[in-house]
Structures are given as C-alpha cells and as structure tokens.
Amino acid sequence: MPPPQHDAGRVLYAGLHLLDRQLVDRDGRYAGKVDDLELCPGEDGNTLFVSAVLAGPGALARRLGARRLGAWLERALTHLGDPPANDLRILFNRISDVGDHVTLAANHDEMATFAAGRWVRDHIIHHIPGSRVRPPGPEERG
Amino acid sequence: VKRIIEVSLGILTAIGGFVDIGDLVANTAVGARFHLALAWVVVLGVGGIVVYAEMCGRVAAISGRAVFDLVRERLGPRVGLANLAASFFINFLTLTAEVAGVAIALSLVSSVTYVLLIPFTGFLVWVVIWRLPFEWMERAFGLLGLALVVALVTVVRIGPDWNALLAQALHPHVPSEETPFTYAYYGIALFGAAMTPYEVFFFSSGAVEENWTEQDLAVERANVYVGFPLGGLLSLSLMTGAALVLAPSQIQVDQLSQVALPTALVVGKLGLAVLLVGIFAATFGAALETALSAGYTVAQFLGWQWGKFVRPEEAPRFHLVVVLSLAGGVLFALSGVDPVKVTEYSIVLSAAALPLTYFPILVIANDPDYMGEKVNGRLLNLVATAYLVVLVAVALATIPLMIITKAGA
Secondary structure, rough: OOOOOOOOOOOOOHHHHHHOOOEEEEOOOEEOOOEEEEHHHHHHOEEEEEEEEEEHHHHHHHHHHOHHHHHHHHHHHHHHHOOOOOOOOEHHHHEEEEEOOEOOOOOOOOOHHHHHHHEEEEEHHHOOOOOOOOOOOOOOOO | OOHHHHHHHHHHHHHHHHHOOHHHHHHHHHHHOOOOOOOOHHHHHHHHHHHHHHHHHHHHHHHHOHHHHHHHHHHHHHHHHHHHEEOOOEHHHHHHHHHHHHHHHHHHHOOOOOOHHHHHHHHHHHHHHHHOOOOHHHHHHHHHHHHHHHHHHHHHOOOOOOHHHHHHHHHOOOOOOOOHHHHHHHHHHHHHHOOHHHHHHHHHHHHHOOOOOOOHHHHHHHHHHHHHHHHHHHHHHHHHHHHHHHHOOOOOOOOOHHHHHHHHOOHHHHHHHHHHHHHHHHHHHHHHHHHHHHHHHHHHHHOOOOOOOHHHHHHHHEEEEEEEEHHHHHHHHHHHHHHHHHHHHHHHHHHHHHHHHHHHHHHHOOOOOHHHHHHHHHHHHHHHHHHHHHHHHHHHHHHHHHHHHOOOO
C-alpha cells in the first residue's frame, strides 16, 4: 500500500475518482460508499475544496434528489442505538489514501455509517448461535 | 500434483455447478417442443457466460472488486440503483424457483407434497449459508451436481442416429406447429438461462470470498474455459433426451418432475435416483448462490461489509438481507405459484436485464487503473463487444416477444 497522503493540495477529479467509491477501513473492512461530497470554497473564492465525504443511504438519497427521504433516513439512523461518536460526515483528514477505493484512518465500528449495521448486529445477528464464529482460511486479509 | 488436483477439482465443481433450475426447465421444455432446433442458442449462451465470467473473475482476482461494486462505480448511482432493483427482483424469482425445485426433488423421493417441504428447504439453505465454509459449500454441491451426467448416459443409451441429430442442430428450422415468435421466445429463455446475471454476481463475489490473486488466474481460466462448456454439454444432453423421448409422445413440460422422465424411462430406477440427486444438488447449490447473491448485490451497491470470509457479526446487514430474501422466497413459493412458470419468467426477464450487468464488467476489464497489465486482449474485446450487441438486441426483443407469444403459450 502506498504511504498515506496528507498533502491537502492533491488534484483529483472528484466525480471520477471519489464519488461512488468503496470506503475501506484501516483493517480492510468495507465501511460504506462515498455517497456524496461536501465542498467548500477556497480562499480565492474560485476554487472548491472537498472538505468531507458524506456516507450513508441518507446522503445518497439526497444526492439523487430525494431530499425528504434523505433527511428521514439520516434521522432514523441517529435514533438507532448509541449517539454516534461522529456524524455521517467523514472529514478529509480521516482519509488516508485515495486509490481505486478510499481508505480511512479509522475502524468501521467507530463510524456513524455503521450505526444501522451495529443495530442489526446487536439486536438480530448476535442472537443467532454461531454469529461470532470465525470462518476458516487465511487469518486477516485486507 | 496438488496443482493438478486443485485444477481438476475446480473444473468438476464448475461442471456440476453450471446447471440450475433455469437450465433444467428450459432445456427440457425446448427439447420437447423444438427438438434440437435451438441447440445453437445453448452454445451461444455458454460462449457468452464463459467470456464474461472469465472477465469478472479476473477483475475480482486483480482488483479485489466484485461485480455490483463496479456496477455502481461505472453506471452511477441512478442507473446502478435501477439495475440493483431489476437484478434483485429477478434474482428473487430465481431464488424462489430454486427453493421450490429443491423441495420438488425432495418430494419425489419422500412422497411428501413439495409445498410442505418448502419451509424446511429454506431453513436448510440458510443453515448451510450460516455455518458451512464457503469453499466446502461450493465444492460439495458442485461435485454432487455431477450426478447430472446421467442425462448424457441417457442419450447414449438411447443410441440415437448421431448424424441426424447433428444435422438437426446445424440446420435449425422452426417446427411447423410453432411460430417464429415462439421460436425466438424460447431461444431467449435458453439464452437467459445460460447467462443468468446471478452467475456473475456469485462468481465474482466468490473470487473475493476465496481471496483469489493473480496466481489463481490459471485455475480460474481452466474452471471457466473447460468446466462451463462441459456443464453446457449436460444442458444439451437434457435437451436431446427430451427431444428423443418427450417430443415423439407430444409431452409438454409443465412440471419439474418431467425433467427426469427420459432418464427414468431409458435408464430405469437407478438412473432416476442418480438424476434426482443431480437435480437436488443443482437446485440446492443454486439456491445457495441466489440467496447469497441477494446479499452480495445490495451490500456491494451500498458499500456494506459482505461475505462469508468474515464472522457473521462483522457483516450483519449482509446476513440480514440474505435471510430476509430467503424468507421472502419461501413465502412466495408457498403462495402456490407454479415453480415452472416462475422459472420461465426469471430466465426470460434475466435476458432483458443482461446488458446492464455485463456492460460495466467489459468497461472495467479494459481499465488499466484496476487491471494493470491484465486488461482484455484485442480478440477478447472483439468477442465481448459482439456479445454485448447480441445482449442489447435480446434485451430489446424480450418484452415485445413476451407479449406477442403470451409468454410462450
């Protein structure tokens, strides 16, 4: 894996290189998609910078034009379980690499994007015997 | 030696796993109605699945990305979502048909009406998905599916005039009691059965599940280039058996059990038993594949963790989608739908949805950002593009033909 890039000035075609890419956490687990981007104007007022990645079905619905549905989905998500440690915006400084997928400098379990997954895990999957059994085969993989 | 065992095991698995309820029903029904006049479609369809399965297996091995992941990236969220909705629905029909198929196979040996066996079947499928490691699961049902070779034995036992059969297959004409429309409609059904989209969803996701890398490409190619055509041979055997045994008696196929009729008549009880094992394995294996594919497509579109290579608790939403789809399929099958009709609709609608799935595969297989040096060669691109043209033509013709022929009546 190439070294993490922290240079703020990297030029990417956001629509091509970022949108709809897979988010992968630092342990190689899938952590959602780049469903939308938050842009903010730079100091010169002409350039836009990507300030955060927005993830989750709410952001996706809003990007597709379903604003109400998007807001509802996001609210529903925040009602599921513990208040998320951070919101659904993934600030750009938590992204360690942009390649054919986007690597995060975090664990997916810490992310708000896993709120629904966490709920399903704690309320349904954990009640089924065998849910914690590790499958055979190569140990960790990324 | 280990390598040789691995390769041959993979090939055998691919042969046995190739046939599913769509192939069983379509080939038998077409053989009984059109003799071998549509055999060329099976060859065309097998060629198509070989070309595209190889591509998506290679993409998965090199980039670690499965098909629906790429669908979203290349088609964008809107068209991707439309594809997801269509694929999920068609896959659900297929899942329902496979579950019903397993139940029918079990009912033929247990004399319990198949409807009562449907919930049990659904539960069994789920238990296997939940507990059996991916590789064992794939191997066990693929190898057991080899029992379908008895369909080939059936044809050889009949001792047909091979030259006449070959002439029939090579100079196809529309039988006098059929119209060009029904001929085309059943051709599309056969094509859809051979190229069902879930096969590439499952094949590419399976490559990620088994953690394929560049070193596995040789094995992958052997599986696809040798295993799939031999699986197609089983399809053609079923068709030929139906053409030789069912067609002369004017038997129309409207029940899954009729798939077994030629073998039962020609090879006898033992043959029938072996064929039933094959039908059970083929439908059960495909029930596993379609149930998993329901989870694969949704999870890959939304970016959730998926797969059996992690603990179930790590992919909770994936497992939830799988179990809900299975439960839905069981309920739908219990509602009294005709399993053969569901099968026919699923393969014909598959044909209509094919381009949306196969186009992104072709694009990514040519993208050096993902593939490095392992991009498609020129010849492969030529063949794949020709297939894409066929897929689009088929997709456009499907719905009108469905209306004109009243779904092949």
